[in-house]
Amino acid sequence: MAVPGAFVSSILLLLASAAVAEIQFSEIRSDDRPIIPLDDFGFTHRGWLELNVSGIALSKAGLELGNLGFFLCTRDSWLNVLKELEEEDITCALQSSHVKHVFTFEKLGQRTSFDVEFDQEDANQYTLIFANCLQQQLRVSMDVRSAMYNLDGKSGRRDYLSAGKTILPRVYYLFSLIYFVLAGLWVYVLYKKRLTVFKIHFFMLAVLIMKGLNLLCEAEDKSYIKRTGSAHGWDVLFYIFSFLKGITLFTLIVLIGTGWSFLKPYLQDKEKKVLMIVIPLQVVANIAQVVVDETGPYGQDWVTWKQVFLLVDVVCCCAVLFPIVWSIKNLREAARTDGKAAVNLMKLTLFRQYYIVVICYIYFTRVVVYALETITSYKYLWTSVVAAELATLAFYAFTGYKFRPEAHNPYFAIDDEEEEAAAEALKLEDEFEL
Template identity: 80%
Template sequence: MMLSRPAISPSALAVAAALVVLAFLSRCDAEIRRTEIRSDNRRIIPLDDFGFTHRGQLELNASRIVFDPKPSPSSEPLSNIGFFLCTRDAWFNVLKQLQDSDITCALQSQYIKLVYTLEKLGSNEDRFATVFSQDDANQYTLVFANCLSQQFRVSMDIDSAMYNLDGKSGTRDYLSAGKTVLPRIYFVFSLIYFVLSVVWVNVLYKKRVTVFKIHFFMLAVVLLKGLNLLCEAEDKSYIKRTGSAHGWDILFYIFSFLKGIILFTLIVLIGTGWSFLKPYLQDKEKKVLMIVIPLQVIANIAQIVIDETSPYGHDWATWKQLFLLVDVVCCCAVLFPIVWSIKNLREAARTDGKAAVNLMKLTLFRHYYIVVICYIYFTRVVVYALETITSYRYAWTSVVAAELATLAFYAFTGYKFRPEVHNPYFALDDEEEEAAAEALKLEDEFEL
């Protein structure tokens, strides 16, 4: 009962803030990307990554090309400024050549695939369009190189579209090789969560006598997870066919935001034993919720900015670090209530006469604590390591690993805290059982 007042206000503000942000941003997690360069004098500007098959294509368009100051062709040839594709391994060779002074510009290296140099522009032209065919399957980075003097700054608008052609039909696939199966993966997992939702509703109906409020929290998390994955599947499917998300990204962000808020809230409530061990929250536990909910708002806004901007923008790395920091803080914060519950149960086992019951609860919550730690560690560390070391052709494996871990965690939580009369997690002490029995007796007499 005491949960409602402090929790409603920040949640409402969080939802409002997220919806305002979502209304003005559309996701650019697509292989048709627009990059704006303004008065930039960096020698190397990576633009985007893509995994090509043997029938890859790059469409590159640049407009509003402006130099400040305008270079002289005799002293600053425009052949030293342009675009190229490069693999990660080849880039190390290019850096070695530059270090050994074998070349003075990355565009001169034999390890790159030259796409376009600005010497091909006419004297009065400020735009160009080119199509580059890539038949060497690998993961490439599209790079803009400016080997002019440091005083020269470049401004331009760059539109790039990278895709692979299907071998039979010749249709375009805008998803990187290794990610082209993601729409089906997300759709299958969304169906699994919808089936779990139906199963859970059936369980709640059959065991409605022993259902607590927290069981409806669990149902909400499963439903939002299924809707989130369904929107992600549609999002990736549209990107695969057209190169853009067509609005499904907005729904994805909304359900992702709501799912994240309720999931972390659920872990906090379970860790405190709210609803099935005690119908109230202590002040320090309320403070955890007051901290976690705003942090989740920040994390979701950071995720939107990360998806909306180029991976190599000036502020992209800052937002990425902010997202990781907030995510780690949230994961640590939700563990404190579980630690407090274990501490309280340990003290109660030593002081009162119900040591056996309290020790049993202590052991059970220790098990859940370990599972939460393993889930957080696997989804934050192991999945990231798997994504880093796996070949680009198998980029989907990290997604499957993360979703399987999440599914296992949800299934474990639902099974352990299912509404059963003899569920040890819901075990009450003698006084609580007597009070519950007396209340039930009075209720029956009133109904009669």
């Protein structure tokens, strides 16, 4: 059986992702794909799979139904299956000894539904896959309900969160508490320095609150999934606050990059255009996130939406850097012409630092965290979440500290010697490479 590259990519992408499993409902309609990935889960030694399939309809009768069925497969096993298929040692993934058979349709008989409970004692991260080795002859329709869970060692209760993700509710609760504390401290700072507060500082407060609410909803979402296998509506609130958090954060970076509010009370046309690009892209990114999370990997466009989300996120990250670059260039030009070299040199240094920190934050949360997810054992996937949240917390703290309201602005307390030294520094300084 030849497996197209799109299906290879979808399974590898699913296995490499840090998806949090829950009870999944998949509707497959007149589908002739050879491989349909359904769900992903990290099992302990006390893992179980409940598979309920109903409404089975085949486009043809009288075919060898042993070539249709469900199986579990790890990432390493899937690579071995692909190798066997390429070398023509087997003609169907179900024939491989590297997969764990859950149910094949030869056992179906005249029924149009079946229920299976599968005891998974081998601890590892598995993907539930449906294989149709008769894809050129047969289209399949069915409704699939899959529930994968681990039994708690002490109480025996079901835990629907993947091994390595089961402590995520506590992680998100902790970080949400930290952000609410930071929001309270920021309110105190704004009150104490109210004479030098700008509009941007209130916007920073809004970003902190959105981030805290986003984490709180995510904690509740994962907590309900852990206990019941369903989010009970918390996923809707999570998507709402995730959308608001994303828009406010990217908008804040753009506004700080332009120097809006504390350097100038207006936005230039090109800076407005950046916002007009970033905000719609964030809308698209959140739509893609909802589609990816809610449809599941069985959807035929799942890989496409996943790629759209990653692409749009990268474009947004690149777009927010332009206003910082423009501010740096404007400050360099102003420092050479308006006779306030020391003032502009301090501003220039601040924006350079912020530019570097934004790049480091984007690189770490988009590249390093993904690498951690890929190379870390499935038992410790929570570490990538902690790493991403710590990096985000550090970024928020740096932004708040560097752009906090100042009662005595150091820019206005510069003597002649500092002015002359700054002017000389600007003359000797090499061009800043962006």
